[in-house]
Amino acid sequence: MRAREFCVVGAVGHDFYTGERNGAKGFPRFTDPALRSPDAYAGYLRMATERSLERCGLDHFDVLLLHNPDRTGYESEAVWNGMVALRDAGLTHAIGVAPGPANGFTLDVIGCFERFGSEIEWAMLILNPLEPWPGELALAAAEAAGVKVIARVVDYGGLFWGDVRADHEFAREDHRAFRPPDGSRRASHGSSRCAHSPSAPA
Numbered sequence: 001m002r003a004r005e006f007c008v009v010g011a012v013g014h015d016f017y018t019g020e021r022n023g024a025k026g027f028p029r030f031t032d033p034a035l036r037s038p039d040a041y042a043g044y045l046r047m048a049t050e051r052s053l054e055r056c057g058l059d060h061f062d063v064l065l066l067h068n069p070d071r072t073g074y075e076s077e078a079v080w081n082g083m084v085a086l087r088d089a090g091l092t093h094a095i096g097v098a099p100g101p102a103n104g105f106t107l108d109v110i111g112c113f114e115r116f117g118s119e120i121e122w123a124m125l126i127l128n129p130l131e132p133w134p135g136e137l138a139l140a141a142a143e144a145a146g147v148k149v150i151a152r153v154v155d156y157g158g159l160f161w162g163d164v165r166a167d168h169e170f171a172r173e174d175h176r177a178f179r180p181p182d183g184s185r186r187a188s189h190g191s192s193r194c195a196h197s198p199s200a201p202a
Contacts, residue, residue, distance in 0.1 A: 007062045007063070008056065008058060008061050008062050008063075009061065009062060009063045009064075009065065009124075009150075010049065010052050010053070010056075010061040010063070010064045010065070010092065011064070011065045011066075011067035011098060012030075012045060012048045012049055012052065012064065012065075012066065012067060013029055013030065013066055013067035013068050013069055013073065013098075014026060014027040014028065014029055014030070014067065014068065015027055015028055015029065015030040015032070015035055015044065015048075017047070017048065017051075018035060019032065019035055029068070029069060029070045029072075029073060030044045030045070030048070031069070031070055031072040031073055031076065031079065032070075038076060038078040038079075039078070041076070041078045041079050041082045042078065042081065042082035042085055044082075045079075045082040045083065045085075045086060046082070046085070046086065046089075046091075049061075049064060049086050049091050049092070050091070053091065060090055060091055060092055060093065061091065061092040061093070062092070062093050062094065063092065063093065063094045063095070063096055063121070063122050064083070064086060064087075064091070064092035064094070064095050064096070065095070065096045065097060065098040065122065065124055066079065066083060066095075066096070066097045066098065067098045067100075068098065068099065068100035069097065069099070069100075069108075071108060073097075074097075074108040074109065074111060074112040075108075075111065075112070075115065080115075080116045080119060080120075083095045083119070084119050094121040094122055095119065095120060095121060095122070096120055096121055096122030096123050096124065096147070096150075097109060097112055097120060097122075097123050097124075098123070098124035098152065099123075099124075099125065099126070101126060101153075105134070106134045106135075106137045106138055109123065109125075109138050109141075110137075110138055110141040113138075113141045113142060113144070113145040113147055114141070114145070117144075117145025117146065117147055118145075120145070120147050121147065121148060122147065122148050122149070122150060123138070123142055123147050123148070123149050123150070124149075124150040124151075124152045125138060125139075125142075125149055125150070125151065125152055126152045126153050127149075127151040127152065127153075127154065128151070128153055128154045128155065128156050129156075130156050131153070131156065135152075
């Protein structure tokens, strides 16, 4: 397959090279002060990006996203200078940010657009029919900064495919288990009704 026949979006952020997993919280962000200081951010980003490209068998990403950043990731010039350096080095054609699922990300990502929007080309925001909030609150700020948006988790974590039933038991660290207690049940019933409705589109 020729490279221009597909678009590859990469993500960096959680340090699973030197960090240790902390249960449901996952691996720490690379900006964790217990792992490194700001002057080492750019070096980590370069290493993690090159390792990811190597695993993918590619020499560059089309878009590289800062995934699930903490407050430092949203606000640090050292982080975003490091991201820009990756683009300047040809390791990615564009850079962006992909906030995690915590409801508190909205103000952080809006602030990130205001600080670094001149460099950020893309943002991946959680947006789907069952979760328009709070991602939709950041759309105006993205538009004002000229940041394009990729909708994330558009199928509500796979629940719209019909293979997750109301009594489904998720694995302990499956991120879908951290949704509202009855959210998965409502979604599975809803997707089942849609799949069997005679008026549902094919």
